[in-house]
Amino acid sequence: MVHLVSIGRDYAVGVQFQQLQYFVAVAETRHFTRAAELVHVAQPSLSQQIRALERELGADLFLRARGNITLTDAGEALLPLARRILADADTARHEVQELMQLRSGRVRLGATPSLCTGLLPDVLRAFHDRYPGIRLLIEEGGSHDLVRELARGALDLALVVLPLPTPSPALTTVELLREDLVVVSSPEAPAPGRGGRSHVRIADLEGARLVMFRHGYDLRELTVAACRAEGFEPDFAVEGGEMDAVLGFVRAGLGVAVVPRMVATRSGRGLRVTPLARPGLHRTIALAHRSDVAPPRAARELQRMLLEH
Numbered sequence: 481m482v483h484l485v486s487i488g489r490d491y492a493v494g495v496q497f498q499q500l501q502y503f504v505a506v507a508e509t510r511h512f513t514r515a516a517e518l519v520h521v522a523q524p525s526l527s528q529q530i531r532a533l534e535r536e537l538g539a540d541l542f543l544r545a546r547g548n549i550t551l552t553d554a555g556e557a558l559l560p561l562a563r564r565i566l567a568d569a570d571t572a573r574h575e576v577q578e579l580m581q582l583r584s585g586r587v588r589l590g591a592t593p594s595l596c597t598g599l600l601p602d603v604l605r606a607f608h609d610r611y612p613g614i615r616l617l618i619e620e621g622g623s624h625d626l627v628r629e630l631a632r633g634a635l636d637l638a639l640v641v642l643p644l645p646t647p648s649p650a651l652t653t654v655e656l657l658r659e660d661l662v663v664v665s666s667p668e669a670p671a672p673g674r675g676g677r678s679h680v681r682i683a684d685l686e687g688a689r690l691v692m693f694r695h696g697y698d699l700r701e702l703t704v705a706a707c708r709a710e711g712f713e714p715d716f717a718v719e720g721g722e723m724d725a726v727l728g729f730v731r732a733g734l735g736v737a738v739v740p741r742m743v744a745t746r747s748g749r750g751l752r753v754t755p756l757a758r759p760g761l762h763r764t765i766a767l768a769h770r771s772d773v774a775p776p777r778a779a780r781e782l783q784r785m786l787l788e789h
Contacts, residue, residue, distance in 0.1 A: 590626040590638035598742030636779035661761040679757035689717035689735035
């Protein structure tokens with residue numbers, strides 16, 4: 481009996497990858513002609529390569545008797561090793577191809593304007609530094625609009641605020657973070673709240689002039705609902721803006737606004753930032769994609785970086 485104690489070493493010095501493919505094909509079909517058809521090579525060429533493999537290993541791999549092809553002990557020993565080598569090579573090929581794909585391509589990412597301002601800049605910078613050949617296409621919109629764009633295949637991923645306005649089993653969501661909301665105001669205006677407290681209660685916003693986001697904006701619904709839960713209707717000084725406009729109006733002294741802490745931290749120059757008293761207001765940010773289609777390789781890598789961040 482011939483023992484193949486180190487196919488890795490033998491393979492390195494003499495056995496060809498192609499010969500292992502031919503050997504496995506014959507072992508599985510038990511027929512040289514059908515094996516040749518399977519690997520798309522002429523039968524004489526396949527037989528010649530099998531003989532060369534047997535010479536290299538110093539052992540017959542098949543018993544050829546009256547048309548019956550069976551494995552010898554050496555062939556039985558080689559078969560699982562050869563399959564493993566072929567499988568590992570196939571895995572390596574796919575991994576390299578996927579890495580090569582990250583040299584070019586695109587990721588279509590949707591996000592609410594507040595997340596574009598607060599969360600995304602640092603993550604997208606890190607992604608671009610690692611994969612400079614990937615184009616990043618960003619679409620700003622409310623969660624409702626982004627869910628619709630995901631469903632029709634116009635986006636690969638979307639950062640949305642939970643709960644979704646219209647939950648759908650066609651979407652998969654993964655929670656990223658739970659973010660505090662804070663109150664921003666102009667330093668020249670009177671500080672929000674009463675009695676010099678370092679925190680603002682929602683009840684303290686009664687009678688305050690609010691700079692309010694447009695309809696359909698997640699932060700608008702959240703703020704209005706919190707005010708109503710305290711028994712009052714908010715008073716709007718100006719409404720209808722996106723995030724940058726709201727912050728600009730607050731800086732100009734038109735009123736106060738409730739915004740995410742990350743936005744206030746990144747864009748808070750020229751603003752007074754005051755935390756909300758416990759239990760405060762929070763929002764849950766999630767990453768969403770279609771359930772029936774896996775995101776492209778580049779989008780999955782961006783998803784990984786967002787989850788790590």
